[in-house]
Amino acid sequence: MNFSIAEENYIKAIWRLQQSDANVTTNELAAELQTKPASVTDMLKRLSEKKLLNYAPYYGVKLTADGKKLALSIIRKHRLWEYFLVEKLQFNWDAVHDIAEELEHVSSPELIERLDAFLGYPKADPHGDPIPDSKGRMTSISNLTLQQLPEAQPAIVTGVGDQSSSLLELLRQKNIGIGTKLEIKQRHAFDGSVEIKIRNQPLINLSEQLAKNILVKPQ
Amino acid sequence: MNFSIAEENYIKAIWRLQQSDANVTTNELAAELQTKPASVTDMLKRLSEKKLLNYAPYYGVKLTADGKKLALSIIRKHRLWEYFLVEKLQFNWDAVHDIAEELEHVSSPELIERLDAFLGYPKADPHGDPIPDSKGRMTSISNLTLQQLPEAQPAIVTGVGDQSSSLLELLRQKNIGIGTKLEIKQRHAFDGSVEIKIRNQPLINLSEQLAKNILVKPQ
DNA sequence: ATTAAAATTTAGACGAAACTAAACTTTTTT
DNA sequence: AAAAAAGTTTAGTTTCGTCTAAATTTTAAT
Ligand SMILES: [Mn+2]
Ligand SMILES: [Mn+2]
Ligand SMILES: [Mn+2]
Ligand SMILES: [Mn+2]
Secondary structure, three states: OOOOHHHHHHHHHHHHHHHHHHOOOOHHHHHHHHOOOHHHOOOHHHHHHHHHHHHEEOOEEOOHHHHHHHHHHHHHHHHHHHHHHOOOOOOOOOOOHHHHHHHHOOHHHHHHHHHHHOOOOEOOOOOOOOOOOOOOOOOOOOOEHHHHHHOOOOEEEEEOOOOOHHHHHHHOOOOOOOOOEEEEEEEOOOOOOEEEEOOOOOOOOHHHHOOOOEEEOOO | OOOOOHHHHHHHHHHHHHHHHEOOOHHHHHHHOOOOHHHHHHHHHHHOOOOOOEEOOOOOEEEEEEHHHHHHHHHHHHHHHHHHHHHHOOOOOOOHHHHHHOOOOOHHHHHHHHHHHHOOOEOOOOOOOOOOOOOOOOOOOHHHHEHOOOOOOOEEEEEEOOOOHHHHHHOOOOOOOOOOOEEEEEEEEEEOOOEEEEOOOEEEEEHHHOOEEEEEEEE
């Protein structure tokens, strides 16, 4: 079966919200998709009709197995294209999301398998988010934030809290990216900010807000 | 300004038909786009409203300068993606058209400039069709067909008459592609077929119909 | 347990892009 | 020049995806 761009964007948004919230509501979706609750209700009925989700009026929505499969196939395309844009076309990591938002709707499965091979079967996108394989399997992402990291514990950056260009731009400016090795030298009780050290670079200070949005894996 | 996928496909089709036929008619367009004449009339009014073409009811249509510019930018995207699919993703040349038909509508200009650079600024797509540069300029394609080539005149294949997969598949099977060097050894008056020689390969026979659809440049 | 607030759905409308059937123009034939 | 054929447009529907305003239901507060 073939789905419209609007339908695919809804399914992807529902999947994302479902990660933190078992039941996804109409208002959450309207906010996520920058649209109106009434429009969401209309679309939920159509998607329910197509068996991509179970819709309980007034109580929200949950993806079916088919819905999840579709969501993961779109996420796979999105993240592979993002990887392509950064690794092959030299885009900055904060410039690729909107373009991938369009590319993810190109429908050829053959295209995406060949792209995957061409890229060398990458495991994660430029933001550290895992890329589902062709069967929809993927590794789960680290859930330890830099803010939670103990002092003097060396760690490696594995991801970011969100894809907002304000966050990504700030990190780029501070020379922090996926794979950056760092450790906390000092933690300030007053404002929750941290002094961190990256090899060959001077100490830098990160706000608590920023430290909460950097995912790390202890080394 | 931003245009819908349907609008872009109409503009591209009009451009193509305009190459052979100064004035493009409703029926021609309906056939080209696999739709109904009434639908074409509807769309022509909208595109005329948007100043992409001049529409004279009952007498057909011609692109404005803006319309031509848009057409060339879509053609540029289409052909660059086709080149990418063949050269980087190893698709056969008869498998790329439909995918490029989708990719050409991804709207980022930055994307297409970077793709062009990544590909090394190719001059022609896998079917020998010239790729317009970012300003819409392109070289014109050879207009000499293999059928018109004199006997014993060495020549190089530069393009094909159309993009149908039946033609492309047949040529692939006969080991004829862009850049193939060949010459006519004999011409059969009875059916217009030709015997051609490619280096290191046995003589092969091509029907008149096929020879008319291979573009060549004498060497 | 009522009432107030928040969330959600329904009703009715609209624009885009398609369709069929009918009407109208232009072109071709006789 | 009239009639027939071909080509094109108009009129009226349909589906998709959106919107606003009003009605309804659920949840929270008194
Ligand atoms: Mn998208
Ligand atoms: Mn990403
Ligand atoms: Mn297209
Ligand atoms: Mn081509």
